[in-house]
Amino acid sequence: MLPELYDLIIIGAGPAGLATAYLCHKSGLSYLVLESGKSSFQGIANTYPQGKLVYASKPKEAPEPFLVDELRPPDKPVTVESYLQYIQHFVQHENLNIRNEVTFESIVDERDGLTVLTDKGRFKGKKVVLAFGSSIPRELSVYGDAKMVAKNLDDPSKFVGVKTLVIGGGNTAADVVIAILKAKREQNDNQPVYWAHQSERFDVNKETAQRLGEEILLGGNIRLLPGATPRIGEVDDEQVDRLSIRINEFKQADGIDLYHALSFPMQNVIACIGSQGPVPIFDKLGIQTISCTAGVCKVAQDGDRLVLLTTDFESTRKGVYVVGGAISPSYMKISEGMIQEEKHPNLIYTAINDAYHLVEAIKKRLGK
Numbered sequence: 001m002l003p004e005l006y007d008l009i010i011i012g013a014g015p016a017g018l019a020t021a022y023l024c025h026k027s028g029l030s031y032l033v034l035e036s037g038k039s040s041f042q043g044i045a046n047t048y049p050q051g052k053l054v055y056a057s058k059p060k061e062a063p064e065p066f067l068v069d070e071l072r073p074p075d076k077p078v079t080v081e082s083y084l085q086y087i088q089h090f091v092q093h094e095n096l097n098i099r100n101e102v103t104f105e106s107i108v109d110e111r112d113g114l115t116v117l118t119d120k121g122r123f124k125g126k127k128v129v130l131a132f133g134s135s136i137p138r139e140l141s142v143y144g145d146a147k148m149v150a151k152n153l154d155d156p157s158k159f160v161g162v163k164t165l166v167i168g169g170g171n172t173a174a175d176v177v178i179a180i181l182k183a184k185r186e187q188n189d190n191q192p193v194y195w196a197h198q199s200e201r202f203d204v205n206k207e208t209a210q211r212l213g214e215e216i217l218l219g220g221n222i223r224l225l226p227g228a229t230p231r232i233g234e235v236d237d238e239q240v241d242r243l244s245i246r247i248n249e250f251k252q253a254d255g256i257d258l259y260h261a262l263s264f265p266m267q268n269v270i271a272c273i274g275s276q277g278p279v280p281i282f283d284k285l286g287i288q289t290i291s292c293t294a295g296v297c298k299v300a301q302d303g304d305r306l307v308l309l310t311t312d313f314e315s316t317r318k319g320v321y322v323v324g325g326a327i328s329p330s331y332m333k334i335s336e337g338m339i340q341e342e343k344h345p346n347l348i349y350t351a352i353n354d355a356y357h358l359v360e361a362i363k364k365r366l367g368k
C-alpha cells in the first residue's frame, strides 16, 4: 500500500514543531509530526532542571508579539512541570496528529514529494519541516546497529530486576545511575548497575558525586567500568538486540590480542554520551551551510557553520524547511539576492513565530 501523502511532515514536537502542527490543523493543511521522545516537548522535558520557571521571553528588538498565543508560556512564570502538563492537555484537546517514539533519519526525493525515513518506517510529505531543536543526542558509534539503545531515562522502575548498563562519564550519566540505583533500592532489587566510560576517569561535579555516594552507602550495587568501549550492536540467536562493550584488552606478543567484553540486551542500556548541534545532520541531508570567516558574522564565531535559508525558512534542499532552535543562535538568510547573517535567539518565542511565518508561506505555495 502506498503511504499517505501529507502536505507537511514535521520532525520534532517541541515549540516549533507543535506550533507548525497546530497552525496546519487550523488552516486545513494535512500534516504528521514525528517525535523521537515519549511525548511532545520531550526536548524541554529532557533539558530543563526540575522546577525551573519558564519565561515568556521576547528579544527587546523583536517587533512582533507571540503569534501563537495558545503555546505561549504565561506572563507570570510557571514551573516547567506545569507548562508541560498544559502542553499535554493542549495536544489531546486539539487532537494533533503526532507519532511519538519515531526517530527521523533521512529524506529521499521522489517525483511527487519527499519520503522521510525513520526507525519506524517511511512517511511521505510534499514538504518537510525540520524542527528538531539545537541539541541532538549523539549516537553510539559501534559496528552494527545500536538504535535500540535509549538516550535518556524516562522511567527508572523499568530497570528494576535487570542488570543495567549506563554509558557516559558526566553528570547526566551519573544522574541516570543514581535514579536507577534508587528505584532498585526501593524495590529491594540487588541487581547491579554497570557504569561504563571510555576514559579512565569519570567527570562529575561535587554535588552529583555526593548524591551518588549517598546512594552507594544506602546499599546501591554499582560496578564501575572505566576505560570500557562499546564495540558491536548485534542480534543474538534468540533475536534479542545486544550491545557488546569491551572492558579490557591485553596485547599479546604473537599479535593475537585478548580481550574481555560484556554483552547486554540493548533494552537494558542507556547511553548518555552528550549531544551535538544539527550541522552533521544538515551535511547528511545535503543542506548547504556557510562558514563564518573573520568579520563576516556578528553573532556566530569564526569557523561556525550556519545553515543557508530563504526568508520563508526553506533550505537549499527544495521542499525542506528548518525552524526553531535548530537554526539558533543565527543563520544565513538569502534575501533579495543578498546573503546575510540573521540573528535568531534560541527562545520559545522565536520557535513559535518561525512556525507562523513558515505555515503562511507554505499555504501560499500550496495554494491553500
Ligand SMILES: Cc1cc2nc3c(=O)[nH]c(=O)nc-3n(C[C@H](O)[C@H](O)[C@H](O)COP(=O)(O)OP(=O)(O)OC[C@H]3O[C@@H](n4cnc5c(N)ncnc54)[C@H](O)[C@@H]3O)c2cc1C
Binding pocket: 011, 012, 013, 014, 015, 016, 017, 034, 035, 036, 037, 040, 041, 042, 043, 044, 047, 048, 049, 053, 054, 055, 056, 057, 102, 103, 104, 105, 131, 132, 133, 134, 135, 136, 323, 324, 325, 326, 345, 346, 347, 348, 349, 351
Ligand atoms: C535549561 C533551558 C532553559 C530554557 N528556558 C527558557 C525559557 O524560560 N524561555 C524561553 O523562551 N526559552 C527557554 N529555553 C530555550 C527553549 O527551550 C528553546 O528555544 C525551544 O525549546 C526551542 O524549540 P524547538 O521546537 O526548536 O526545539 P526543542 O524544544 O529542542 O524540540 C525539538 C524536538 O525534536 C525532537 N527530536 C530531536 N531529534 C529528533 C529526531 N531525529 N527525530 C524526531 N524527533 C526529534 C526532540 O525530542 C524535541 O522534542 C531554555 C532552554 C534550556 C536548555
